[in-house]
Amino acid sequence: MTALTASRTTAETELVLLARQGDRAAFGELVRGHLPGVVTVVYRMCGDLPLAEDAAQEAFLQAWLHLEAFQPGSSLRNWLYRIAVNAALDTLRRGRERSSGALDALPAADPQPGPEGEAIRAEQARRVQRAILDLPETSRSALVLREYGGLSYQEIAAALDVPVGTVMSRLNHARGQLRELLSTELEAETDHE
Amino acid sequence: MSEHVTEWLGTYLDGELRGLRRQQVENHLERCAACRAELGRLRRLQDLLHAGPQASLQSVDKFVARLVLQLPRRPERGARVNPFPIRWWLVPAGIAAAWVSLQVLFDLAGIGSTLHGGPAVPAVAWLQLPSQTLWYSASMGLFGSRLGAGSQALLGLLNQAELFLERFAIALAWQAALAAIYWAWLALGWKRYRILAISSGQSKETGE
Numbered sequence: 211m212t213a214l215t216a217s218r219t220t221a222e223t224e225l226v227l228l229a230r231q232g233d234r235a236a237f238g239e240l241v242r243g244h245l246p247g248v249v250t251v252v253y254r255m256c257g258d259l260p261l262a263e264d265a266a267q268e269a270f271l272q273a274w275l276h277l278e279a280f281q282p283g284s285s286l287r288n289w290l291y292r293i294a295v296n297a298a299l300d301t302l303r304r305g306r307e308r309s310s311g312a313l314d315a316l317p318a319a320d321p322q323p324g325p326e327g328e329a330i331r332a333e334q335a336r337r338v339q340r341a342i343l344d345l346p347e348t349s350r351s352a353l354v355l356r357e358y359g360g361l362s363y364q365e366i367a368a369a370l371d372v373p374v375g376t377v378m379s380r381l382n383h384a385r386g387q388l389r390e391l392l393s394t395e396l397e398a399e400t401d402h403e
Numbered sequence: 404m405s406e407h408v409t410e411w412l413g414t415y416l417d418g419e420l421r422g423l424r425r426q427q428v429e430n431h432l433e434r435c436a437a438c439r440a441e442l443g444r445l446r447r448l449q450d451l452l453h454a455g456p457q458a459s460l461q462s463v464d465k466f467v468a469r470l471v472l473q474l475p476r477r478p479e480r481g482a483r484v485n486p487f488p489i490r491w492w493l494v495p496a497g498i499a500a501a502w503v504s505l506q507v508l509f510d511l512a513g514i515g516s517t518l519h520g521g522p523a524v525p526a527v528a529w530l531q532l533p534s535q536t537l538w539y540s541a542s543m544g545l546f547g548s549r550l551g552a553g554s555q556a557l558l559g560l561l562n563q564a565e566l567f568l569e570r571f572a573i574a575l576a577w578q579a580a581l582a583a584i585y586w587a588w589l590a591l592g593w594k595r596y597r598i599l600a601i602s603s604g605q606s607k608e609t610g611e
Binding site for chain 2: 230231232234235237238241242245246249250253254259262263266267270271274275277331332334335338342356357362363378381382385388389392395396
């Protein structure tokens with residue numbers, strides 16, 4: 211652990227202790243630090259930015275209410291991601307009940323895209339996100355935490371409360387399914403090379 | 404040709420393979436074009452997953468400000484509900500004190516009886532255990548005069564041993580019963596505390 215990381219962790223622990231005593235500003239600082247990561251994770255889980263924002267808000271509210279359960283010294287990021295994944299799945303279920311599906315609400319390409327390549331990339335991103343949403347929840351959670359959360363297998367196992375071997379098999383399953391779903395895009399990539 | 408290592412390629416790509424297995428995969432990749440191609444496909448998939456715009460909120464400040472405003476009061480620590488209106492730990496302590504008092508009373512009655520050559524406290528005499536077992540009384544009544552001194556001593560010893568075991572078992576049963584009452588009391592108290600704490604927490608959350 212570098213000195214910078216250590217001092218950051220210490221500062222974070224102090225903020226957690228303050229937040230536990232009811233200091234909202236301290237909690238706000240923690241949110242600010244982890245918001246981009248949490249939003250990335252919940253967005254990839256939900257595939258829809260407004261839903262992701264709801265899920266992120268729910269995740270941080272849950273974190274605030276259950277701060278006692280967090281063990282100072284352990285990774286706050288991993289703990290938040292664990293809550294975020296569950297919040298995203300809950301939000302997605304509620305969102306699906308309200309509308310026909312989140313896929314329609316995926317971020318569309320810029321209506322006036324400028325260069326054609328940009329529109330193609332945006333469409334490709336939509337397809338990728340659609341494929342991720344087609345994964346079963348268990349595989350999707352593992353994949354999102356790995357690819358977009360940057361968690362190690364051990365951390366994913368702790369976050370999802372499953373053995374490391376299960377993480378490996380879920381990731382293999384997710385990648386296998388994504389390769390089938392995104393075969394066209396992958397072939398196009400190969401042609402470009 | 405050795406078996407393919409396809410199932411390990413994802414883990415290898417993630418940098419999560421260690422030691423011998425990693426070595427094995429690397430050695431295999433040097434020799435196997437099919438597995439190298441498979442690894443390439445996995446890399447392309449990874450690149451594809453990370454291509455495109457990243458999700459981000461339009462205004463982090465706005466999000467944080469709105470969230471902080473919506474935060475409910477934190478569940479207070481230490482504000483625990485007393486599930487028992489009286490000092491609940493006094494109850495098992497009271498039972499123990501009553502037991503000790505009775506024990507002392509019986510012991511005093513026994514001492515008095517010994518000193519005066521008879522039962523000093525008739526009221527509690529029925530509670531005292533007999534000094535002979537039934538089989539010992541019957542044996543001595545029927546065959547006592549015909550038994551030798553050694554046999555009588557042996558029977559007396561067996562009689563004392565049984566009486567000792569009997570009293571020991573009774574004392575043990577009393578203690579077990581007291582322990583059971585005590586733990587049952589604690590369990591009931593804990594259960595009640597949990598119910599009150601949960602309902603208290605819920606009412607706080609819903610009240611805000």
